[in-house]
Amino acid sequence: MAGGLLTNLIAAATITAALAGCSEADFTDAEKRTIVSMSLSALAPLASDPTNSFADDPGAAALGATLFFDTGMSRDGNVACGTCHKIDRQFQDDLPRGVGVGETNRRTMPLAGVARDPFFFWDGRRDSLWSQALVPLENVLEHAGTRTAYAHYLKRRFGERYERIFRPLPDLSTLPASAGPFGTPAEKAAWAGMSDAQREGVDRIFSDIGKAIAAFERSLVHGKTRFDRFADAVAQGRAPSAEDALSAEEGQGLRLFIGKANCSTCHTGPRFTDNHFHNTAVPPVAGLPADRGRIAVVDEVLADPFNCVGKFRDGGEEACGELRFMQKSSPELVRAYKTPSLRNVAGRPPYMHAGQFATLEQVVNHYATAPKSVEGESEIHAVALSEGERAALVAFLKTLSD
Amino acid sequence: MTSAWRMVVGAFGLVALAIGFLSVVFLTAPAAPGPDLARSKNSAKGLYALSIAPEAGEPRQGELHAWVVTVKTRQGAPVEGAAISVGGGMPEHAHGLPTSPEATAYLGDGRYRIEGMKFSMPGWWQLKLGVSAPAGTDEATFNLVL
Ligand SMILES: [Cu+2]
Numbered sequence: 355m356a357g358g359l360l361t362n363l364i365a366a367a368t369i370t371a372a373l374a375g376c377s378e379a380d381f382t383d384a385e386k387r388t389i390v391s392m393s394l395s396a397l398a399p400l401a402s403d404p405t406n407s408f409a410d411d412p413g414a415a416a417l418g419a420t421l422f423f424d425t426g427m428s429r430d431g432n433v434a435c436g437t438c439h440k441i442d443r444q445f446q447d448d449l450p451r452g453v454g455v456g457e458t459n460r461r462t463m464p465l466a467g468v469a470r471d472p473f474f475f476w477d478g479r480r481d482s483l484w485s486q487a488l489v490p491l492e493n494v495l496e497h498a499g500t501r502t503a504y505a506h507y508l509k510r511r512f513g514e515r516y517e518r519i520f521r522p523l524p525d526l527s528t529l530p531a532s533a534g535p536f537g538t539p540a541e542k543a544a545w546a547g548m549s550d551a552q553r554e555g556v557d558r559i560f561s562d563i564g565k566a567i568a569a570f571e572r573s574l575v576h577g578k579t580r581f582d583r584f585a586d587a588v589a590q591g592r593a594p595s596a597e598d599a600l601s602a603e604e605g606q607g608l609r610l611f612i613g614k615a616n617c618s619t620c621h622t623g624p625r626f627t628d629n630h631f632h633n634t635a636v637p638p639v640a641g642l643p644a645d646r647g648r649i650a651v652v653d654e655v656l657a658d659p660f661n662c663v664g665k666f667r668d669g670g671e672e673a674c675g676e677l678r679f680m681q682k683s684s685p686e687l688v689r690a691y692k693t694p695s696l697r698n699v700a701g702r703p704p705y706m707h708a709g710q711f712a713t714l715e716q717v718v719n720h721y722a723t724a725p726k727s728v729e730g731e732s733e734i735h736a737v738a739l740s741e742g743e744r745a746a747l748v749a750f751l752k753t754l755s756d
Numbered sequence: 757m758t759s760a761w762r763m764v765v766g767a768f769g770l771v772a773l774a775i776g777f778l779s780v781v782f783l784t785a786p787a788a789p790g791p792d793l794a795r796s797k798n799s800a801k802g803l804y805a806l807s808i809a810p811e812a813g814e815p816r817q818g819e820l821h822a823w824v825v826t827v828k829t830r831q832g833a834p835v836e837g838a839a840i841s842v843g844g845g846m847p848e849h850a851h852g853l854p855t856s857p858e859a860t861a862y863l864g865d866g867r868y869r870i871e872g873m874k875f876s877m878p879g880w881w882q883l884k885l886g887v888s889a890p891a892g893t894d895e896a897t898f899n900l901v902l
Contacts (some may be wrong), residue, residue: 388878619849619877622817628876629818630854675820679855679872686851733851 380605387587388612394578397624400469404669406484406565407575410570415518417512418570421563426507428497430455435490435567445574446702450639450709453494459642461709464702467625467695469572472676476691476707479633479651481677482667483571485660491563492536498708499536500541502548518593520562520629524555540557540568557659576625576697581753583610589688600753606743607750615721615737615747626754631690634730639708646729647707649687652684656682658691688730700752714748791880791899798830799894804887806896807829811869816876817902819873820855823870824863827887833855841886842870848880878902 364366380387390396408414421427438452439445445465447453452462460476468474474486490496491504508516509523517523529552533544545553581596586593594600600608612618620628631648638645655677660666662674681687691707705711712722722744724736739747796807804827811822827835839857845852857872874879884896 391878558766618880621879628854630876675872676855679820679857679874681852681854681856684852 356538378406381588381609382415384610385612386697388618389608390589392578392581392612392618392622392624392626393589394582394624395580395586395589398466400572403469403483403568403572404566404673405482405667407668408519408562408565409484410576411519411569413515414566415569415573417515417519418566418568422567422570424511426511427491427499427504428455429499433497435487438496441466443647443697444702449701450704454490454493455498456495458493458495459645459708461704461707462710463569463694464698466576466697468574469568469620470625470629471692472629473631473655473680475651477648477651478680478692479654480658481655481661481674481680483568485658487564487571488660489562490689492534493559494536500532500537501545501556501560502529502533503531504563505529505556506531508559508563516559516562519566521558523559526556528552529556554665557666561660565659570604576695577756579697579756581750581756584753601749603746603749605750607748608748608753610739610743610747611750613740615743616735617721617747621696626696627693629693631687631692632733633686633689633727633730634691634721636689636691636706636710636720636733637725638728639710642708645708646689647687648690652680652682652687655680665748685730686733688752689727690730698755700755702747715744716750718744718747746755762862772853790901793899793901795898796868799887799896801892801894802830803826803892804835804889804896805832806885806887806898808883808885808898813823815873815875815900815902816820817875820872820874823873823883825859825870825885827869827889829868829891834864835889835891836862836866838887838889840868840870841888843884843886844875844882846877846879846881849877853881875883875900875902 374646401407421435422439422659423434423441423626425432425433425434425437433454437454438447439462440447449462449656452458453458463476467485471483472481474480474483475489480486480489491499492501492731505526509526513523529548530541530544533541533548535545537545537674583598584594584600587598610617611621620630620632622628633647653660658664663671699705700714703712703714705714705717709719718739721734721741722737724732724734726732777807790884795809796805798805808825809824811824817822827838827839829835842857842859843853851872854876855872855874857870860871862868863869879902881900881902883893883900884897885898886893
């Protein structure tokens with residue numbers, strides 16, 4: 355009799371718990387603090403960018419948006435920034451590697467929140483949003499254009515807008531139609547044949563193009579997700595509304611994410627990234643050129659004429675701490691790649707810096723098993739996760755979508 | 757109430773008291789003892805007394821910031837002209853600092869500014885300071901928890 359009653363009570367309690375899903379009451383105070391710290395509500399306001407005087411100029415942002423979607427900003431007239439950074443696809447392209455004029459070696463990154471990064475690209479080979487924007491314009495696999503061609507095009511199509519925002523344009527009439535440091539041999543020779551003043555005049559226009567595009571990109575932000583609404587309820591010490599509550603599986607995944615699975619060690623804070631670079635033994639893609647990650651681009655970012663210590667930076671050199679104090683020689687930089695944000699991650703397979711994994715399940719399996727890196731040391735240590743725990747992690751990641 | 761019942765109730769009361777007492781002890785006992793968080797200590801060989809302080813408020817995760825290191829002899833005299841090296845990392849993650857901080861200025865009175873510090877993750881960090889001055893070369897490790 356009494357035993358039967360007890361069994362019934364336990365069964366009733368179990369059913370109630372299952373129906374209630376995962377309430378905020380299930381988490382410890384320490385877990386709750388971590389959960390609250392990952393809410394979009396915890397994101398600090400976007401800092402100003404003193405290296406770009408036009409970063410918060412609406413006219414510059416509008417011109418930047420025009421340029422971002424203008425296929426005229428390419429050698430063959432078929433490639434814009436928006437070709438790979440698709441506006442209706444989280445500003446990425448769903449491909450393992452981006453395709454401009456040709457196929458690149460890297461996965462196109464989504465752009466929400468990008469203005470908060472200290473370094474850009476998967477390997478951090480540029481140190482500002484505006485200097486980043488210049489690289490694809492000249493990359494032969496992306497826009498494949500040249501610096502003087504962009505200057506001529508800008509003057510012809512947007513000269514009046516440019517001058518209203520930035521500065522008077524120099525006389526470009528005597529400059530080669532297409533010349534630059536990364537073009538064909540003839541274009542490189544034409545660039546070398548220009549005077550220092552001519553090259554600097556073109557570089558100034560080129561850097562302003564980057565600053566306009568950066569001003570536009572600063573407006574790209576993450577939207578609130580179910581996780582954020584859940585975390586905000588936790589912050590306020592109230593029960594989440596029925597549609598924002600996490601299921602028991604999602605709640606289990608969240609607890610693993612910030613606990614045993616160690617995901618939040620790197621995927622930390624409201625953007626789910628530590629803005630740093632890590633070797634996590636992501637395998638190379640057969641057929642692609644050797645790729646050593648962060649270590650391979652240290653010299654490149656230090657030598658970039660458009661970097662923070664170069665003459666095209668606005669404001670004072672005190673803004674250049676990230677470049678000045680960046681890690682330059684640590685063995686940890688070998689095959690280290692940027693920790694990507696996980697916001698909206700479920701909606702943009704494939705994953706990793708060259709689209710190595712097709713599904714989130716594969717990603718979770720990679721981190722759980724922690725294989726050895728082909729070069730350098732992986733920072734990942736294997737974690738024993740059951741099938742159910744892996745599925746729970748994936749279920750949680752899906753709550754990070756709008 | 758019979759005396760037998762009184763004994764039963766009394767026994768329950770004692771057990772409840774004991775459980776209450778134990779739970780208070782258990783709940784207020786410190787969790788696993790954390791690292792030593794002292795911001796002033798003698799260097800390993802005892803040559804110097806070092807203290808550290810963030811230059812502008814407690815550091816926040818992910819923000820580049822500066823520390824001021826004060827170097828004195830064990831007798832309390834400020835040490836000038838020392839070469840300060842900066843290292844460290846996260847002992848539990850087996851990685852180093854995410855940046856390469858440097859001593860960038862001598863501020864007088866044995867104080868040196870360390871710029872370029874960043875703690876990219878929450879958790880236990882170590883800051884290892886090397887000091888080279890006429891009295892000799894020594895080092896000290898400070899623990900910080902974010
Ligand atoms: Cu760490």
